[in-house]
Amino acid sequence: MDILLLEVASTLYGIDRLCVRRVIDPRREPVEEEAEGRSARYRGEQYRLVDIRRDLEGDGAPAPEAGGRSYLLVDSEKEGSRLRYLLGIDGARATVKLEGERLYPIPPYIFAEKTDCFRGVFEYRGRLQLLFNEQCL
Amino acid sequence: MPSRVLRFRVGERRWALPMDVVREVLELPALLPVPGCRPGVAGVMLRHGMIVPVYDLQPGGPPPAHVVVLDWADLRNAIRVADPDAKPLLAEESAGEAGPPCRGVLKFQDGSAERVDLPALYRMLQIPI
Numbered sequence A: 001m002d003i004l005l006l007e008v009a010s011t012l013y014g015i016d017r018l019c020v021r022r023v024i025d026p027r028r029e030p031v032e033e034e035a036e037g038r039s040a041r042y043r044g045e046q047y048r049l050v051d052i053r054r055d056l057e058g059d060g061a062p063a064p065e066a067g068g069r070s071y072l073l074v075d076s077e078k079e080g081s082r083l084r085y086l087l088g089i090d091g092a093r094a095t096v097k098l099e100g101e102r103l104y105p106i107p108p109y110i111f112a113e114k115t116d117c118f119r120g121v122f123e124y125r126g127r128l129q130l131l132f133n134e135q136c137l
Numbered sequence B: 001m002p003s004r005v006l007r008f009r010v011g012e013r014r015w016a017l018p019m020d021v022v023r024e025v026l027e028l029p030a031l032l033p034v035p036g037c038r039p040g041v042a043g044v045m046l047r048h049g050m051i052v053p054v055y056d057l058q059p060g061g062p063p064p065a066h067v068v069v070l071d072w073a074d075l076r077n078a079i080r081v082a083d084p085d086a087k088p089l090l091a092e093e094s095a096g097e098a099g100p101p102c103r104g105v106l107k108f109q110d111g112s113a114e115r116v117d118l119p120a121l122y123r124m125l126q127i128p129i
Helices: A051-057 B118-124
Strands: A002-008 A013-016 A020-024 A032-033 A039-042 A045-051 A069-076 A080-089 A091-097 A117-122 A127-132 B004-012 B011-020 B022-027 B042-049 B048-057 B066-072 B075-081 B089-094 B104-108 B109-117
Touching: A002 A080, A013 A117, A039 A069, A045 A051, A051 A080, A069 A091, A117 B042, A127 B042, B004 B066, B004 B075, B004 B104, B004 B109, B011 B104, B042 B075, B066 B118, B109 B118
Parallel strands: A013 A127, A045 A080, B011 B109, B048 B075
Antiparallel strands: A002 A013, A002 A091, A020 A069, A032 A039, A039 A045, A069 A080, A117 A127, B004 B011, B004 B089, B022 B066, B042 B048, B066 B075, B089 B104, B104 B109
16 A cells, blocks of 8 residues: 655644545645635636644644645545545655555544544554545545 | 552552553553544554553643553553552552542552542543443
8 A cells, every 4th residue: 555645734644645636736736725715626626625734733723834735636435426625735745655454443432523534553664653544534 | 358459650649450451561652642532542552563542641741651551341551650660569458538530449568559440440531341
């Protein structure tokens, strides 16, 4: 499994590289977010916008660091339905290979509400990182 | 009846756990914070190929320097503690009152400790049993 390492609020996370159709640099390709920040227009199409920073840290989350943020165009499937959305991130860092058995599940009872945001935990350069579940963001 | 327990400190209180639920005692490792967790979950750690949730029994205070890994009710969890005794201690029941999540007091040669009531502890931490 290939994992794209991405950064949000100075923390590294991973997402399955296969579901990432494109990494968008808004300085080169405009992404117009609507005022509520729940959707955005990219290349003439309207997409649901997933703001990881806000979802993880709440509405009081600090703004992205200088240099702005990037977006991932995520294309996945859930229960037979196609999922396409834009994922706002602070930056995409690298693609790394992960062997399946090195993804460790998280006990669901530790979560307050939504239990399926993460597929599990993996190790990268000796540190633990969270792998997003692209079907449930 | 005397029993073997692990004794440690949580804030100003001294608690004791039966040794048969203690898998290991570790110096506090690096924890991975997980967004969206219940209050009290300090993070998770990887131990022997398994993700183990680590609970903070006194959120907001200075983080204790050790974790006690518990195997109980078919679940593996860990709690942050201070000053765990290096060796299991022989304890005897003693009269006295204990605050939640403890029930009963154990007596040692050098003092006493509250006996942790595991179902009450897990209920407090919202761990399903």
